[in-house]
Amino acid sequence: MTPRERSRRRQRLAGRGRPRRPRAAQAVNRSGRLFLPSALTILAICAGLTAMRMATTGNVDLALILLVTAAVLDGLDGRVARMMDASSKIGAELDSLADAINFGVVPAVMVYAILLPDTSDSAQGFGWVAALIYCSAIVLRLARFNTLLDDDSAPGYTKDFFVGVPAPAAAVTVLLPIGLLEQFGEGWWTGPVFVSCWLLFIALLAVSRVPTLSFKSAKMRARVLAPGLFLVAVAAALLFTFPYALMILVVAGYLIHIPFAWRMQRWVSTRPEYWEYPPRDRRLQRRDDRRAEVAAGTRRRVIPVRRSSARLGLRRPPRPGGDAPRT
Incomplete structure (x- = not known):
């Protein structure tokens, strides 16, 4: 037997004598890792359904x-599932069901229970129809989102945009009339006509193909770090003092x-050479294209309007050795 064969035989014997973990222990370890993400999803469902119960009893806050x-x-x-390498098919299905409940059923019932309980029977009926349409739109939007996740042939720029308004953003946006009610009191924004039309409008945005930005892929540059932290401080101050005002500002900014976002998506979709570029490089390219169009004369240069010194009530200083300015 050659030395190489003896070395291989020793390696096989060493591997054969190594203790192996039983399959039952491996299964227990994996089930333990799967428990925490699924438990968080169940807690989210319980919190959402309890929020619906609190809304029906009048406890809006x-x-x-x-x-x-x-x-x-x-x-x-x-x-947590990605960090623990505990992603599973049942976890994905459970997460989709939780999204349908928390971002579809719960906001619609909250709007109906808080804003439409004291209206006429016809107004309540129309509002309930709008709530049902909103719930159905969120379910359809989640189903389309799950199918788009399996599309490996999509261009690289598509990960920077959502198709339609995401379910969490739709849930926050559809609660805008409640925020207006708590901040400003009753008004036309709490009427059954506006509330029902608002539910239908957000449902349309959810199932539409209007692009919205995906902030998951956004990267913050170093020079905007300080302004970003300042905005976080302002948002925290509003959250603890005027939370409904913060909610109104966030919804308005998102809309x-x-x-x-539609303009950005339209620009990159017509230029396949930039599909795989990061968002920052695409923004720089759009700026260079605008400058080139201005230089070529195909685009009008926008010059900021400046008020003249006469309109501001200012006078030019006298020239050295010249006449004094007239009074």
């Missing part, structure tokens, strides 16, 4: 706090960003 808690837990379960 606690209902919104529980709904926000459900949204936070729903965002944590996926991250305002949709046209800009």
Whole structure:
């Protein structure tokens, strides 16, 4: 037997004598890792359903706090599963069901129970129809999102945009009339016509193909770190003093960003050479294209309007050796 064969034989014997972990212990270890993400999802469902119960009893503040808690837990379960390498098919299905309940059923019932209990029978009926349409739209939106996850042939830029308004954003946006009620009291924004139309509008945004930005892939540059932390401080101050005002500002800002997201998605979709570029490089390229169009004369240069010194009531200083300015 050659020395190489003896070395291989010793390696086989050493591997054969190594103690192996039983399969039962491996299964117990994996089930233990699967327990925590699924438990967070179950807690999110319980928080969402309890928020719906609090809304039916008139405790609006606690209902919104529980709904926000459900949204936070729903965002944590996926991250915990990826960190623990505990992703599973049952966890994905459970997460989708939790999203349908917390972001579809619960917000619709909260809006109906808080804003439409004292209206006429016809107004309640129309509001309930709008609530059902909203719930169905969220379920359809989640189903489409799950199918798009399996599309490996999609261009690289698609990960920077959502198709339609995501379910968590739709849930926060549809609660805007409740925030207006708590901040400003009753008004046209609490009427059954506006509330029902608002439910239908958000449902349409959820199932539409309007692009919205995916902030998961956003990266913060070093020069915007300080302004970003300042905005976080302002948001925290508003959260503890005027939470409903913060909610109104967040919803308004999200709705305002949709046209800009649509313009960005339209620009990159017509330029296949930039599909795999990061967002920052695409922004720089759009800036260079605008400058090139201005230089070529195909784009009008926007010059900021400046008020003249005469309109400001200022006078030019006298020239050295010249005449004094007229009074």
